[in-house]
Amino acid sequence: MSDMELYQGPLDVKAIFGRWLDEEAASNYGAFTPFIGTVREEGGIEALSFDIYEPVLRSWFDAWQEKARARGAKLWMAHSVGDVPVHTSSYMAAVFSPRRRVALELIEEFVEDFKANAPIWKYDVIDGRRIYAEDRSTPMEGAGVLELGKRNEE
Amino acid sequence: MSDMELYQGPLDVKAIFGRWLDEEAASNYGAFTPFIGTVREEGGIEALSFDIYEPVLRSWFDAWQEKARARGAKLWMAHSVGDVPVHTSSYMAAVFSPRRRVALELIEEFVEDFKANAPIWKYDVIDGRRIYAEDRSTPMEGAGVLELGKRNEE
Amino acid sequence: MVKVEFLGPIAREPMEVEADSLAELSRVLFREESIRPWLEKCAVAVNDVMVKDPNHPLKDGDRVSILPPVCGG
Amino acid sequence: MVKVEFLGPIAREPMEVEADSLAELSRVLFREESIRPWLEKCAVAVNDVMVKDPNHPLKDGDRVSILPPVCGG
Numbered sequence: 001m002s003d004m005e006l007y008q009g010p011l012d013v014k015a016i017f018g019r020w021l022d023e024e025a026a027s028n029y030g031a032f033t034p035f036i037g038t039v040r041e042e043g044g045i046e047a048l049s050f051d052i053y054e055p056v057l058r059s060w061f062d063a064w065q066e067k068a069r070a071r072g073a074k075l076w077m078a079h080s081v082g083d084v085p086v087h088t089s090s091y092m093a094a095v096f097s098p099r100r101r102v103a104l105e106l107i108e109e110f111v112e113d114f115k116a117n118a119p120i121w122k123y124d125v126i127d128g129r130r131i132y133a134e135d136r137s138t139p140m141e142g143a144g145v146l147e148l149g150k151r152n153e154e
Numbered sequence: 155m156s157d158m159e160l161y162q163g164p165l166d167v168k169a170i171f172g173r174w175l176d177e178e179a180a181s182n183y184g185a186f187t188p189f190i191g192t193v194r195e196e197g198g199i200e201a202l203s204f205d206i207y208e209p210v211l212r213s214w215f216d217a218w219q220e221k222a223r224a225r226g227a228k229l230w231m232a233h234s235v236g237d238v239p240v241h242t243s244s245y246m247a248a249v250f251s252p253r254r255r256v257a258l259e260l261i262e263e264f265v266e267d268f269k270a271n272a273p274i275w276k277y278d279v280i281d282g283r284r285i286y287a288e289d290r291s292t293p294m295e296g297a298g299v300l301e302l303g304k305r306n307e308e
Numbered sequence: 309m310v311k312v313e314f315l316g317p318i319a320r321e322p323m324e325v326e327a328d329s330l331a332e333l334s335r336v337l338f339r340e341e342s343i344r345p346w347l348e349k350c351a352v353a354v355n356d357v358m359v360k361d362p363n364h365p366l367k368d369g370d371r372v373s374i375l376p377p378v379c380g381g
Numbered sequence: 382m383v384k385v386e387f388l389g390p391i392a393r394e395p396m397e398v399e400a401d402s403l404a405e406l407s408r409v410l411f412r413e414e415s416i417r418p419w420l421e422k423c424a425v426a427v428n429d430v431m432v433k434d435p436n437h438p439l440k441d442g443d444r445v446s447i448l449p450p451v452c453g454g
Contacts (some may be wrong), residue, residue: 002277007451013175025241032190037454040184040252049388055429079453087179091454098194104262111254120453132390137450140424142433146407147421191381205316209356233380245381274380276317286317291377294351296360300334301348
């Protein structure tokens with residue numbers, strides 16, 4: 001079982017949580033800090049929907065796994081692809097670490113960088129239509145690398 | 155079911171996690187950040203053991219629940235009393251919040267203050283004997299309030 | 309009389325003390341060999357409420373808890 | 382020829398472009414009405430590796446991914 005899991009539709013939070021716990025049951029970690037993201041009912045949406053570009057997500061995640069390992073910790077992550085109805089979960093991440101400070105710091109850093117740089121696109125689903133969540137989206141690190149073309153055209 | 159739970163012996167982490175999730179399934183929170191503390195095998199211990207003074211723990215927890223509520227969030231906590239063998243868990247806490255920033259900040263603040271100020275005493279269990287973990291223990295906020303007596307005696 | 313109880317690792321039975329303030333109680337406690345080494349690291353609750361004023365008044369029937377250094381989790 | 386693919390919400394089929402650097406590719410893309418508004422907010426991966434040098438060289442067969450603003454979670 002990989003440490004980065006993608007699922008069609010909502011996550012089975014209890015099953016994934018339980019499996020991560022079992023996988024690390026003998027690893028002698030003292031602190032386990034999961035983060036679970038659930039779709040809120042707001043703005044009249046019936047679901048959120050997600051596109052993921054897996055190859056870049058995988059290298060982004062692997063680089064984070066390396067950072068975690070250098071601090072003695074281990075990361076797990078799961079995310080939904082496609083539609084995720086309100087009050088179900090689309091995102092889980094977790095740190096296992098020998099000590100609590102690293103676990104608390106790392107889960108925060110990981111989740112924040114995830115929001116900014118994981119290649120995942122979010123859509124509101126309203127009346128069965130998928131609308132890109134443009135106002136909540138953030139240009140990735142390195143955005144603007146194509147600006148040279150614009151300057152040359154002007 | 156109370157939002158602060160004490161158990162004799164190790165925590166059933168999956169059951170508690172699942173119940174918290176079910177309790178808040180319809181609360182429309184977007185972020186859920188648990189912290190799980192597990193007994194590490196180190197220093198030749200077979201278990202940790204805990205004493206708790208529940209009345210003061212309860213008021214400490216209730217004050218935190220108030221702080222969480224003021225930020226739109228909700229806390230849960232579970233802790234063991236008595237012996238907790240290595241590789242089993244003695245402590246769970248969790249924040250539910252509409253938004254991730256509050257959940258990530260609050261779980262860190264809560265867990266740190268818990269370590270410093272929750273009225274819980276920890277013992278290493280080695281060869282069946284309970285040894286107070288003095289070197290890892292911290293005087294609570296307000297410690298030293300009895301110093302006046304010492305000065306008057308000197 | 310106030311009742312004083314010693315929590316966690318302080319291996320000491322509760323005691324009854326005549327004292328009308330925390331300062332007075334602390335003078336009594338500092339005379340007890342087995343308690344003295346704990347006291348400067350301890351916090352205090354009166355009737356389960358944490359107290360930070362060394363001159364906090366005590367009244368008959370108050371219950372004083374002596375809380376040594378903690379380590380939950 | 383490099384292959385250019387547009388990810389997420391950019392509703393555009395992949396295209397084949399003659400370009401020997403990212404700078405040259407970007408000049409081509411900025412001429413396309415439907416793509417232009419996206420470009421200044423987009424990041425770029427070449428063969429699935431993120432690229433931050435606007436003069437990054439391209440070679441025949443490279444696969445260039447255009448990544449619009451993201452929002453996971």
